[in-house]
Amino acid sequence: EKGGYDWFMRKEIFEQPKAVADTLLGRYTAAGALQLDELHIGEDELRRIDKIIIVACGSAYYAGLVAKYAIEHWTRVACEVEIASEFRYRDPIIDGSTLVVTISQSGETADTLMAIRHAREQGAKVIAICNTNGATIPRESDAVLYTHAGPEIGVASTKGFLTQVAACYLLGLYLAQVRGTMYDDEIAKVMEELAATPPLIQQVLDSLDAIRELAARLVDTESVLFLGRHVGYPVALEGALKLKEIAYLHAEGFPAGELKHGPIALVDQGVPVFVVVPPQGRDQLHDKVISNIQEVRARGAFTVVVAEAGDPEVGAYADVLFSLPKVSTLLQPLLAAVPLQMFACEVATLKGYDVDQPRNLAKSVTVE
Numbered sequence: 001e002k003g004g005y006d007w008f009m010r011k012e013i014f015e016q017p018k019a020v021a022d023t024l025l026g027r028y029t030a031a032g033a034l035q036l037d038e039l040h041i042g043e044d045e046l047r048r049i050d051k052i053i054i055v056a057c058g059s060a061y062y063a064g065l066v067a068k069y070a071i072e073h074w075t076r077v078a079c080e081v082e083i084a085s086e087f088r089y090r091d092p093i094i095d096g097s098t099l100v101v102t103i104s105q106s107g108e109t110a111d112t113l114m115a116i117r118h119a120r121e122q123g124a125k126v127i128a129i130c131n132t133n134g135a136t137i138p139r140e141s142d143a144v145l146y147t148h149a150g151p152e153i154g155v156a157s158t159k160g161f162l163t164q165v166a167a168c169y170l171l172g173l174y175l176a177q178v179r180g181t182m183y184d185d186e187i188a189k190v191m192e193e194l195a196a197t198p199p200l201i202q203q204v205l206d207s208l209d210a211i212r213e214l215a216a217r218l219v220d221t222e223s224v225l226f227l228g229r230h231v232g233y234p235v236a237l238e239g240a241l242k243l244k245e246i247a248y249l250h251a252e253g254f255p256a257g258e259l260k261h262g263p264i265a266l267v268d269q270g271v272p273v274f275v276v277v278p279p280q281g282r283d284q285l286h287d288k289v290i291s292n293i294q295e296v297r298a299r300g301a302f303t304v305v306v307a308e309a310g311d312p313e314v315g316a317y318a319d320v321l322f323s324l325p326k327v328s329t330l331l332q333p334l335l336a337a338v339p340l341q342m343f344a345c346e347v348a349t350l351k352g353y354d355v356d357q358p359r360n361l362a363k364s365v366t367v368e
């Protein structure tokens with residue numbers, strides 16, 4: 001059933017182009033307008049929302065962090081993202097005009113379920129983004145937007161994560177459409193770019209030959225740092241989580257701008273630092289991250305850089321470079337997460353660990 005792969009995780013990494021395509025399928029018109037009739041929450045109700053809170057755990061939480069950048073940019077509604085197990089214990093400010101979006105691959109995560117129960121008791125509407133038909137979380141939500149990743153068996157989430165980002169983007173564009181915060185042609189343009197990502201994910205998958213060699217080189221390292229900025233920051237967190245989960249390797253993700261506020265003290269000769277570089281663009285993000293790479297390199301870091309193909313500035317500072325097809329900043333996580341997933345899979349494989357069933361972890365965490 002692993003289709004010739006050694007691990008379900010590897011199979012699921014390779015299924016990502018299809019998983020994302022299936023998640024987008026049928027949810028937009030030929031003209032690029034969003035069509036999410038399945039939501040069953042009235043448009044008037046969606047116009048009254050004045051705050052969005054995303055609650056989730058683990059990788060799903062990181063998908064939510066990515067989504068926040070897009071949702072606030074597109075809808076101009078304030079969007080918070082919160083770890084589900086923290087949410088109800090802090091007396092969050094929720095009322096009838098709060099939209100709670102919950103993200104869960106399994107749909108059975110107890111922390112997440114408790115959080116949405118609390119939100120609904122306070123009068124919030126809850127939309128679940130879920131991969132499992134009829135699971136408890138979608139059943140207890142007001143509406144559901146399913147990700148169509150197919151069953152995810154490897155404990156470490158891969159296609160689950162990517163499809164969660166894609167589904168959040170659909171929801172964000174839909175809200176922008178209903179609330180009139182974007183022009184139709186702007187929505188169509190983003191939708192067209194989103195719909196074009198599956199073959200680009202495939203291109204990334206086809207270009208990962210160097211990962212095994214990199215994993216062999218770093219297999220005995222004690223710690224790995226991941227840096228990113230903007231949507232690249234949650235991608236860094238996700239890259240670090242994969243390594244912890246399956247390779248039992250200490251790893252931490254940081255916003256690249258925080259380096260100088262502390263984490264750079266960790267950087268020493270040979271410490272591997274992965275850096276997700278935003279696409280070159282009009283803003284200063286890209287150049288700022290380039291300076292961050294120079295800073296860690298000057299202190300001896302071994303740099304693994306994930307950047308847009310043809311970026312002329314990264315080559316000089318990258319010990320190892322993974323190139324991504326050109327996309328806009330908000331869509332880059334759908335590509336940039338892939339080499340990081342594969343890296344964790346290769347390191348864990350080389351260490352001889354059970355990639356699909358890492359120690360101490362369960363696929364769905366049904367206790368708080």
Ligand code: F6R
Nearest residue numbers: 058059060104105106109156157
């Ligand atoms: C990460 C991972 C976990 C889950 C988290 C939420 O690889 O598997 O962090 O993402 O436990 O699970 P769901 O999405 O099922 O609620």
